[in-house]
Amino acid sequence: MIFHPDIYERPAGEIARIRDRLLAETVDRAIARSPYYRETLASTGPVRTAADLALLPTTSKEALQARPDDFLAVPAREVAELVSTTGTTGSPVFIPMTRNDVERLSENERRGFSWMGAAPGMRFHLAATMDNLFVAGLAYHEGIRKVGATAIRVGVQPAQRHLDLLRALRPEGMVAVPSMMAALARLARDSGIDLRAVAPRKALLIGDAIRGADLASNALGRLIEDAWGSELFSTYGLTEAGAAFHECPAHRGLHSHPDILLAEVVDEAGRPLPPGDAGELLITTLQVEAMPLIRYRTGDITFAVPGDCPCGRGGMRIGPILGRKAHRLKIKGTTVYPKTIEDALVAIEGVENFVLVADTEPDGTDRLLVRVGTHRAGDSAFRDAVGEALLAKARVTPAIVLDSPAAVDALLYEGGRRKPRTFVDHRSPGSGDGFPR
Numbered sequence: 001m002i003f004h005p006d007i008y009e010r011p012a013g014e015i016a017r018i019r020d021r022l023l024a025e026t027v028d029r030a031i032a033r034s035p036y037y038r039e040t041l042a043s044t045g046p047v048r049t050a051a052d053l054a055l056l057p058t059t060s061k062e063a064l065q066a067r068p069d070d071f072l073a074v075p076a077r078e079v080a081e082l083v084s085t086t087g088t089t090g091s092p093v094f095i096p097m098t099r100n101d102v103e104r105l106s107e108n109e110r111r112g113f114s115w116m117g118a119a120p121g122m123r124f125h126l127a128a129t130m131d132n133l134f135v136a137g138l139a140y141h142e143g144i145r146k147v148g149a150t151a152i153r154v155g156v157q158p159a160q161r162h163l164d165l166l167r168a169l170r171p172e173g174m175v176a177v178p179s180m181m182a183a184l185a186r187l188a189r190d191s192g193i194d195l196r197a198v199a200p201r202k203a204l205l206i207g208d209a210i211r212g213a214d215l216a217s218n219a220l221g222r223l224i225e226d227a228w229g230s231e232l233f234s235t236y237g238l239t240e241a242g243a244a245f246h247e248c249p250a251h252r253g254l255h256s257h258p259d260i261l262l263a264e265v266v267d268e269a270g271r272p273l274p275p276g277d278a279g280e281l282l283i284t285t286l287q288v289e290a291m292p293l294i295r296y297r298t299g300d301i302t303f304a305v306p307g308d309c310p311c312g313r314g315g316m317r318i319g320p321i322l323g324r325k326a327h328r329l330k331i332k333g334t335t336v337y338p339k340t341i342e343d344a345l346v347a348i349e350g351v352e353n354f355v356l357v358a359d360t361e362p363d364g365t366d367r368l369l370v371r372v373g374t375h376r377a378g379d380s381a382f383r384d385a386v387g388e389a390l391l392a393k394a395r396v397t398p399a400i401v402l403d404s405p406a407a408v409d410a411l412l413y414e415g416g417r418r419k420p421r422t423f424v425d426h427r428s429p430g431s432g433d434g435f436p437r
Ligand SMILES: [Zn+2]
Pocket: 248, 249, 250, 251, 252, 255, 309, 310, 311, 312, 313
């Protein structure tokens, strides 16, 4: 494995040459070693550049779920780690990694931490779990080790424990999910703790997006910035890819690491879209040994950020994840993702919680009901204000019902769920715009 830590400083042509050489190696190796790719890529022509890639078939999560062993490209004795996706849709996928794959993961995260200014002596409060087959906790721990900083492995703990450790150890960096940062902010406020006095200077936020389509902080990002006063760095990682995209100090999109993975944004037919156009993110892993993936459909919607990053680093950048492809709604001709509506709702004063319910109209189009939990449930002027805010931010006018926060909570955790479900999809398969779900 040969990494190119300085790849971002090279001219665009040279970045493309390195990437294309690694891509050709990946495809050749996958055909030679992975039964799945030997079969699916048997009749395709040689792949020598990223442009050739568009001619190859895509790889679905369903294929990975159905035939996991056929993707393995190394003997079982070389597998050092097994990690898993969370399995929110269908059965989980187990991803084998060799020692070199773990090293690739470490290098990928080392770059993200180094862009945050991590250095020996800098302490990082790690609020990502190391257990339960999750790759994230391992990735951040490895990245911190490789950059030479100090890891504080807190993991998933009650909010008070986080605050106690922040106060006791005064870390300069933090890794957490945005909802946890928001929950800690609420606890600190309610218990009269001065959060800014113990807040780390920088935080790497994983999972949910903290930026909007304009790349500026969304409501959740602003809420965290206001409460913590920390500089936030967004990241998007994918278990199956064993890699992540990272924000640089310019905060103008998420950089890909061109010698570690190749990203494409495509339309429904798998054709590459121009920068700025939203479509599905496809990932081709570079330098992966155990389970190389070619044109893997992430199911996530984003766009390639047009133009160069002010930081001067070359290579592709993606925007925030706008939503899940399977959740896409078309309401009265307007395409919208539930996430856009959720981001708008979070910003409205008086909205305590909410659940979005999608259904199919008799004519086959999508219908959306937004049930808002609020202490102003009888206030029709408030309902109108919510409607206006959604029209302004999400360009749609769904049906809005006001309810008590407790009633909405009951829906969010229906069936004894551990994590709230904010989007309930009752649409009949194949309805609406005919998108496969
Ligand atoms: Zn940059």
